[in-house]
Amino acid sequence: MAEYVVLIYEDEAGFAKGGAEVGEQVMKEHMTFGEANGAKLRGGNALQPVSSATSIRTDAAGKVAVTDGPFAETKEALGGFYIIEAADLDEAIAIAKQVPARFGGVEVRPVMVFD
């Protein structure tokens, strides 16, 4: 068994436009996903919108710059993630396909194992 992280990238404008109704629907979809895949889930969280993000970079001279905003400006922003357990990439993809992401999509990445 290996661990994979499913990163959820979505256009936040979709949620803003959809309002509370869409928010509730999506929440329900995540509950359903969690119930269906409980045995495979090792964790996960939803993130506050990109407007709350703060980026920190250190330049070559060692100077630290703290700035408002996400690390990379993209239409679809990281909005949450799940950590799942799967035998291989095919199983991880099968689970990731069920992750709700109506305003974007998901990215699957294997977790690095140090041995």
Add this chain to the structure above:
Amino acid sequence: MLAATVRVTRDLDLAEECTQDAFAQALTHWGRRGVPASPGGWLTTVSRRRALDLMRREATLRRSLPLLLTDPVEAAPDLDVEEIPDDRLRLICTCCHPALSPEAQVALTLRLLCGLTTVEVARAFLVSEATMAARITRAKKKIATAGIPYRVPATSELPERIDAVLTVVHLLFTLGHTAPVGADLIRRDLVERALDLARMLRTLLPTDSDVAGLLALVILTDARRATRVATDGRLLLLEEQDRSQWDHGAIAEGAALVREALRRRPPGRFALQAAIAAVHAEAPSWSDTDWREIVALYDVLVQVWPSPVVTLNRAVAVGMRDGPAAGLEALSVLSDEPQLAGYSYLPAARADFLRRLGRAEEARTAYAEALRLTDNAVEREFLFMRLTQCGNRN
């Protein structure tokens, strides 16, 4: 052989090493005791034994370093040669996994299933050996780190995955049938590989109608190979080809496969493309071709597999059925199609209709545009000849 060994090692590099060892052993053993009754079986057995030895050694090493093998190898794997077909299916599904880039899928398939060297794969793609070596290494690394499995996909996923495999084989065939660049129209080596793979898939999945469709398409298209280029190297259109020189045995085989593939409803894209090729192959001459049937098949294909290229081919068939003006009209919807920007066959088709309508000036412009977009020497010569026929003012 490689396929059977990977199942033991679950590591492509280790498996390749073991198969090379087996060949080295064969050189000494066969020289001394003669070639065994089943050389392939002998090599596979030796290669898998070598793999097991190495893995056991590795496992002992790991035990001594209190670590657990997460995926233990079956204790006594049977060395039954019968299992090899299944292993090849596993291997091709791994090589053509959608999580790999299309170029990597084709490269891995050529390297691991067709047994081409990295140099040969590099030549097929017209890139340097270093570039190809890096591409293959990156793909193998992704297979290992992302955990792309080495097994036949679950039944529910099989159609989608087989489609990915067929797409790779079809791409390989297309690259060989009309080489995108270079001096030769046809790359025989690539066509042969594609044909071998399609036949292999047919053996492994004898009831799959998409597989039957692809094999039919490859066989029927390739049946014309002897007549596509004139003795002086000039490109010969379907219209000009000597049909008595087509491979009629291949056409019969392809046509039988088409009938089988079309039994599924709705028919798949390869079955439909093969059916179109069959209508051409069985027509006594260009003028006696059943263009109504061909347009009807394209109508279904547009539904099953909507793509601008299909629309383009349909327009050409419409032009044959209803005349060049109708063909030109059918092409007009494609003029702003971004996917066809840079696709030489669109201006070439437009040029042909304009030429037949006697609109020489516009035909010249279209031929010139097609020439700008073509890198194959044989095709370029053909387009240049047509351009000249339309009266070159220079």
